[in-house]
Amino acid sequence: MRHLCCALLILFSVLPTLGLGSEAAVSVADGIPAEPAELRIANRSIFTFHATLLGETPAARTQRATAVITEALRGSEVLNVSVEPVLNSHLVLLGGRRAFIVAPRDIGLEGGDTRAAAEQAATVLRQVVDETGEARNLHFLLKALGFSVIATLLYVALIKGANLARRKLRGPLLQLMRERAHQLRVGQMPLLDIHYVYMLIDRLLRLVYWLLVLLLSYQWVSYVLSQFPYTRPWGERLNVHLLDLLRYLLDGILNAIPGMAVAITIFFIARGISGFSRRLLERIARPGTLKWLTEETLQPTARLTSLAIWLFALVMAYPYLPGSGTDAFKGLSVLLGLMISLGASSVVGQAAAGLILTYSRTLKAGEYVRVGDNEGTVTEVGMFNTTIRTGLGEVLTLPNSLITGSVTRNYSRAVQGHGYVVDTVVTIGYDTPWRQVEAMLVEAARRTEGILDKPKPQVFQTGLSDFYPEYRLVAQAVPSEPRPRAELLSLLHANIQDVFNEYGVQIMSPHYLGDPAQAKWVPREKWYPAPAREADAPPGE
Structure with a gap:
């Protein structure tokens, strides 16, 4: 008889939420949207209330459920957690008492099934009940403390071992670099400075050491927190964050593999086309084929062709590069565009003047020319500047735009043979x-x-x-x-x-001026x- 009265009371309390109560009760539930409230016991999130029942806001429901659960956990009797349906809502019972109600509006569904949400909340509540019992068990706490001490000793030993290994590696590494230094030479000049290479590798070892320290510290804190009931949720969240990070990195690597494969394929295709175009231009540059393609214009033509091929390949491969759609890549693109737009006027003008000099064959290396008031032998015709060495030992660097805008006298063109x-x-x-x-x-x-x-x-x-x-x-x-x-x-x-x-x-x-006397x-x-x-x-x- 007592259970029947309790069920009827619960039924009448949830009728307004289910649309079966008075119009006034329904208007209260639907009129003003309430702020969600989270039910948290012993650092564990059990459920989040969204609906208003019989004028009780989610915050009031959370406060009442917290009081009921806390009072039940203070007792010494065995507490069973169960879920019972009431129309289209579900009751979560703790030791035969109503802990809280999961209504359809709490999960954002009108008339939806609340069974899964209630079972999930009941599972977390059972875990809270078990951890409350563990927190009162002295044997369990001493055991957890012992495991924490062992983990701390192991953590310290691993840190010292990693530091010792780093120091042990420095000596053999320096000796190995000294033995191999003579093999890395270009002629008589060493290719690498052993001192700087040693500093670089030493800093890399130090970086690896500190990364290992951070990883071990993270795992140690997570393990120790997981041993005690009250701090166990924090340790579990640390493990979840680490696993999510590893999963994120692994997913990023796996997702980037197809794009990287396409980008590498485009790279090799561009490399092959570039080599083929160079050999083709060398054949076309033979005398009698093309008038504008000579020995002087072959090198810049090959470079321009290779540059165009690689730029086209970069544009094609850019969408397949990892992170090409991120804000970082977009910001880098904007920065490069701004830099090019600010400096393009002079750079592009000089480069265009260099191309004009090259393909118009106004002058070439070894010829004696006069440009304005500057006279001497051309030693180099570059993309942006032309170098002239005068007869007095001076080296003049003239911008190509100056040469194209001045009268150039070439004393080596109107001669027979060399000279x-x-x-x-x-x-x-x-x-x-x-x-x-x-x-x-x-x-x-x-x-x-x-x-x-x-x-x-x-x-x-x-x-x-x-x-x-x-x-x-x-x-x-x-x-x-x-x-x-x-x-x-x-x-x-x-x-x-x-x-x-x-x-x-x-x-x-x-x-x-006049005829002198003598x-x-x-x-x-x-x-x-x-x-x-x-x-x-x-x-x-």
Whole structure:
């Protein structure tokens, strides 16, 4: 009779939740959404209430269930946990008393089955009952304390063993590196600095050691907490977190394998196509095939082709790389795009100018050129800069954009065979016959060692000024190194002065101002005043 009255009381208490009670009760349950409340006993989460029953909010239901369960756990009798259905709800009973009710609204289902949620809550409650009994058992607590002490001693021993192993490895490692150092050489130069390699490996060993310490510490804390009933939920959560992390890493590795396989396949395909394109370009670069593809343009063409192939392969493989869809990769892409947009104007302009110089063949290494006020032998034509070495030993680095925007005079193109054009300008008065001036300039060129007899040096009258005509001597000289050309011009100018002095002709360069009382020339007997010596005379005199 007592059980029947209890069941009727419970039935009438849950009728409003089931929609069978008064309209006022239903409106209270449905009108105002309540905040969920978690039922937690002895650090274990048993159930989370969401519904309002008979005006009791989830917080009030949690408070009442906590009081009932705590009072029951204080007793010494054996407590059985069971689940009984009441219409479409379920009662969780503790020692024959109602602990709490699991209603459909608690699990977010209208009229749904609450059996599984109630059974799960009952399972956790049984575990709470068992752990409460263990917490009162002195023999169990002493046993747990003993296991904790053993685990602590084992933990300390493993830490010391790992530290000892790290120290033991440092000595043989250094000796092994010294023995193998002579094998890692390029010629007579060691490829690696043993000191820095040793520091790197020592830091790697230290990193592995601390990772091992952290892992052992994590496991030790988790094991010790799991030995005692009150802290066991914390230890279990630590194990769950570690297993979730390992599962996450393992799943990430397994999920990344197909993408990495595709990316590696694209890499090998791009490598094969790049090698094939280089060999194909080498065949096409043979004389008579393509006019624009020569020995000078083969190397940059091969590099550009390889760069285009690898960029295309990178774009194709990017979606298959691990983490390509993460925010980190997106942020890196934005950073690279910003850097390229900020520096692209000058870099791309210089690179385009380098390509123009390469494919237009304006100049090449070994040629003697004049770019603006800079004159010398081209030593290197790069993608962004061109290096010129002057006859005075200076090395000039000119931006390619400067070369493409200036007039370039190439003295090595208008010659027969190897060599370069050398020229100089003198101005002589109108009282000297032009035929005599031309003959004297040709004679000075003939006396200069390094100037070729064929083609024959030529003299051009490039201007008839108010007071003098202008004569330009043009000849071809070898070799094409910059220092001999400077020396050659010095010898040529010395021979021009000597020849004009021999024939008593005054050189009016750079400007004619008026006829002096005496002609400005040096007779032969005055060519070697002190400290000059006749042995210092130019060759051919």
